[in-house]
Structures are given as C-alpha cells and as structure tokens.
Amino acid sequence: xxxxxxxxxxxxxxxxxxxxxxxxxxxxxxxxxxxxxxxxxxxxxxxxxxxxxxxxxxxxxxxxxxxxxxxxxxxxxxxxxxxxxxxxxxxxxxxxxxxxxxxxxxxxxxxxxxxxxxxxxxxxxxxxxxxxxxxxxxxxxxxxxxxxxxxxxxxxxxxxxxxxxxxxxxxxxxxxxxxxxxxxxxxxxxxxxxxxxxxxxxxxxxxxxxxxxxxxxxxxxxxxxxxxxxxxxxxxxxxxxxxxxxxxxxxxxxxxxxxxxxxxxxxxxxxxxxxxxxxxxxxxxxxxxxxxxxxxxxxxx
Numbered sequence: 285x286x287x288x289x290x291x292x293x294x295x296x297x298x299x300x301x302x303x304x305x306x307x308x309x310x311x312x313x314x315x316x317x318x319x320x321x322x323x324x325x326x327x328x329x330x331x332x333x334x335x336x337x338x339x340x341x342x343x344x345x346x347x348x349x350x351x352x353x354x355x356x357x358x359x360x361x362x363x364x365x366x367x368x369x370x371x372x373x374x375x376x377x378x379x380x381x382x383x384x385x386x387x388x389x390x391x392x393x394x395x396x397x398x399x400x401x402x403x404x405x406x407x408x409x410x411x412x413x414x415x416x417x418x419x420x421x422x423x424x425x426x427x428x429x430x431x432x433x434x435x436x437x438x439x440x441x442x443x444x445x446x447x448x449x450x451x452x453x454x455x456x457x458x459x460x461x462x463x464x465x466x467x468x469x470x471x472x473x474x475x476x477x478x479x480x481x482x483x484x485x486x487x488x489x490x491x492x493x494x495x496x497x498x499x500x501x502x503x504x505x506x507x508x509x510x511x512x513x514x515x516x517x518x519x520x521x522x523x524x525x526x527x528x529x530x531x532x533x534x535x536x537x538x539x540x541x542x543x544x545x546x547x548x549x550x551x552x553x554x555x556x557x558x559x560x561x562x563x564x565x566x567x568x569x570x571x572x573x574x575x576x577x578x579x580x581x582x583x584x585x
Contacts, residue, residue: 292457292566293323294485298336299558301464301491301509301531302363309537314560317363318531320461320487324454327434328353331450331461336560337367341374350378354431356438357385358464359447360397369402369409379416386423386438388446395420439475441465443508451479457566458482460524463489463531466507467514472521480522484566487558490515490529493544512544516552530558 298316306315317334330340330353344351351373358364373379385394399411411418423429425448428437433455438448442465449462460483462476480486491509498505512529519527529548532541541557548555556562 290325290567291323292325292452292454292459292484294459294487294564294566295321295323296336296558296560296562297321297340298332298334298367299530299532299560300334300363300534301489303534304335305534309539312538312559313532313541313557315534316560317366318358318463319367322452322459324434324452325432327431327454329431329434329436329452330355332356332358332364332463333368333371334363334365335367335370338370338372341367341370341372344373344379345376350380352380352382354382354384354436356436356450357383357394358441358449358461359388359443359445360385360394361445361447361464362401364464365398365401368398369407374414374416374418377415380419381416382419382421384421384423384429386425386427386448388425388440388448393420393422437479439479441475442468442473444506447508449476449479451483457484459485459487459566461487463487464508465489465510467510472518476518477522480518480524483522483524483526485526485528485564486515486519486522486524487528487530488515488518489531490544491531491533496533512548516548516555519552519555525554526564527552527555528558528564529555532558 298319299314300317304315304317316336318332319334319336320331321340322329402411425440428435435453437451441447441449447464451460460480462479489510490512492504492511494511494513497511515529545557
C-alpha cells in the first residue's frame, strides 16, 4: 500500500465567501471562493465548486492519468458553484466525476442548478459540452454515503435557501466541513455539533466577528453566516482537535485575519485561519496530540 493510501490529506483551494476578492490585501490568505480537496486513502473528494475549483482543475489537467473524483456541494449559491464552468478536467473525456447534492428547501437537483448557470445569457458554453463522464446523485438529508472505507455524512445547516455540512470518517479519523451556517443566539446548533463531534479537523463558517454580526448600523443577522467567536464555542463543545476558520468575508484583509487568528487562539489555541494552498495531512499514529497546522503540516492523531 502506498503512503498516499494511508493518509487523510486536506488542501484548501478557495477559502473566501460571497465573491472572489483578489488584491494586495488578500495575497496571504487568498481570494478565491470555497473549494476544499480531500484525499482520503484511495478516494478523491472535493467539497464545493467556487472559484478555487478552477485552480484545482489546472493541477488535475497536468496529470497524465485519468481523474476519478467525488464532488460534494453544500448548496448552490453563486460563490459555491461559480468555478464549475471553468473546471478544465470536466471537459476531458478520460475523466469521471460523481457529483452530489442534497435537496433541502425545494425539489431542484444539483444537476439542474449547475446546468442552468451555464445557459445563455449567463454563460456561453452549456454543460453538455463537458466531455467527462458526469454522474449526478441526489443525497437524502442526513444520509451517510459509503465510498469504500470512507463514509461521508451530511447534515442540515441554518442558511437561507438551505445548505448542508459534511463529515468524513475514515480509519478512526474525522473531518467536518461546515460552511454557510448561521448560529442560533440562544443555543449551539445540534446539527452542527453532531457533524463536528470529536473531529480531528473542523472547517467551519466564521465569516464575521460578533461586532459585525450585531452592528446596529449594518446588522448581519439573518444573512446565513456565523462568527469566529461562535466557531470557537462549537469547537470547545464538540471537543475538536483542530479548528479551521473558513469562508472569510471579502472585506477582511490579511492583517484583519491575522488579528482574528490571534484572538481566537487566545481562547482555543488549536485554531488556524483557512489559507489558500494550505495542506493538512492527518496520520493515525496514536502518539500524542495533533500539532498545529501551518501552510503544510502533517498531523499525528
């Protein structure tokens, strides 16, 4: 068995929310919208298809061998699907992508949502031009999907129009991807806690600060996103080993995110800000506590 087949590798290709924000103020943490890749044993998983998906696609095209991967969408708001029409491997006949979505508040499947965004007048090239094998699957809310030894479970999130988070379990390791969810003001969300419980890594929506969320001049209440302070509370309650703050507001520059990381670490030391290009490798060694992830860090859990 190769080393890759014994690792749980996470790579961030897009970490922003709402809209891409390239520029000199976002160079270090990145400006692309959500896309997280996970190589779990012999399975290749991708979560969300924001503009970061284009960058991932470029690396996959450079490979000589065919690509088979599973692409999971949390929901179909624009920032989570806008990279799909530019996903180059989907235009190559040799590749195969299994694409999953969960119908939450309506009956429109993910296939139609991706298809419709590529129609005139929004886009010049229809989905049918993609030559790869594209298999679309509608997951039931709360369903656990088995991909060999890998189990992927979804759960509902509190977001306008509906969204789901995912938990990936493999060989005793657990990673939770919980983005685009608004916290409740009187309690922690039971669904979020269920997905996050005991996670080795929790990737979670932390778009705002508490001050921004409650700002009477421009309140963010009801916008469907959470704060870093609430993310810390979830990590503490769920006994998470590593907390990754994700879905950064486009107005938050690198220096602002540095300050958020420092403040969050003062409460929950095992916190990091999701960074474009960052890689985390989980290895089940059973020795000690996981080390804090840098831009590239192997974690022993």
